[in-house]
Amino acid sequence: MKNEFNVIADLIEKDKKVLDVGCADGILMKFLKDNKNINIRGLEISKEKVQECIAKGLTVIEGNAEKDLKQFPDKSFDYVVLSQTLQAFLNPELVLDELLRVGKKAIVTIPNFGYWKVRFHLLFKGTMPITKTLPDEWYNTPNLHMCTIKDFFHFVKSKDIKIFKSLALNNLNTSIINESNLGVKNLFADLGIFLIEK
């Protein structure tokens, strides 16, 4: 399991009810179910991935987060997880609002466009950056609204969303982000993980 999922799993206590939005093939769901006795549900848009989840014995609903989150009642999950998908929505703000309505807390991870390799790529090559977390070309990327860790940090603050924990990931290194080190983390982390609540 990738390090991002280990970090997410560590943020969730045992025996909770969790919704994994964009759960893909269900690797995180399966881990949470087997190791933390989590009552876990997934929402996934890809039919193939839904089938993979069913084959793992996971409860998953085929659907689109931009349309289908509204069926869940307010605060019906202890945590809602959204891994590296926020930037792919037509309206990320609306999805974020929905995550925080449905979940008592939300865990959102974002690929950091402020990462130094991304900046270098654009600065020196002059073409759209391609990195491990951003592997696609500009013409076939699902990402519509890229942001940096700094952007997201300011964005949630401006919406009066409470940040419980913000973590910077660079390969296997995890470190805490705060107001004072934001500039540095924004340069050296390729992924940001935020535990938030509204």
Next chain:
Amino acid sequence: MNTEKNIKTLIVKKPLKLDCGKTIKDFPVAYETYGSLNSKKDNAILVFHALTGDQFVTGLNPVTKKEGWWSYAVGPDKAIDTNKYFVICSNVIGGCMGSYGPSHKDTDQKIFGTNFPVITINDMVKAQYNLLDHFGIDKLFSITGGSMGGMQVLQFISNFPDKSKTVIPIATTSSHSAQNIAFNELGRQAITADSNWKEGNYTSNNTNPGKGLAVARMAAHITYLSKKGLQEKFGRKLQEREDLKFGFDADFQIESYLRYQGSVFVDRFDANSYLYITRAMDYFDLAKQFKGNLSNAFKNTKAKFFIISFTSDWLYPTQENKDIVIALNSIGADVGFVEIESDKGHDSFLLDVPDFLSALKNFLDKSYEEN
């Protein structure tokens, strides 16, 4: 139509008050089983059939001598694996494969015809519930069925919330739509317009409204397929001729196909049963039973739901299946949902659609492992 041999029957002694107000008792429920019930009695799956189905789910149907209607899904090593599970299916009341229906006789030894009480999905389910007692099963492992079978699944878990661990409604709806009522009415009108129908008393008049029933079947059959599926299978291909004949014979293969479907159906199905069962489907509105709130139909169950729809099914489209998912999610129920890609229309659930069959198998087997 049914012959008595090869049909297992449970006589239900207990009176059953029907939704129409009448009470029936000492009535037969015809059933069939596949696989064997284990000692813990925790491996039973109750399968509900659709409009023209019967209790002979898989293998050779001993009455029609044709393959069972769900042979692709049910059998040894299949999606519903009879090496592992004990499958029970019964003919719905109102039907014509041995269960109490309009071709049966009343206490005066007169064939009911249209004097048979109007049956609802709720009545069907209550009648079939008696099979649990018959087999000494406290809790089923699963209930499943497509189309009208799915309606029975939803009604069953609503009536008996703790009687099944898992619930799999397929290609169905919680409330029959105007379009579906319209198609059913077309079928009924075809039957009753046949002069051989004789107000439902065709058996005592030694006639059979076969033409009307065949037209009903032909019209319905179109609704079970998709435009794309029809076009790919038949297109404008001609039936055993080089060119158009400028007449009203079956020039096109699709015409010939529909005529064939109509004619074989007449041999195995009772016209009055067709009226009764389509009526039961039309009356089905689970939300209405709960004052317009479908979620309340499921609020007492802890069962695990898995709902399946098909992309090309325009009779019970994905949205109607999703409405059930939404109702379940709004009360925090354990529900999974998948829409299967298929151009075989509503009939997809009866056919060899690998993604569907593997999803069904994986859901059942993984859920059973967790038992």
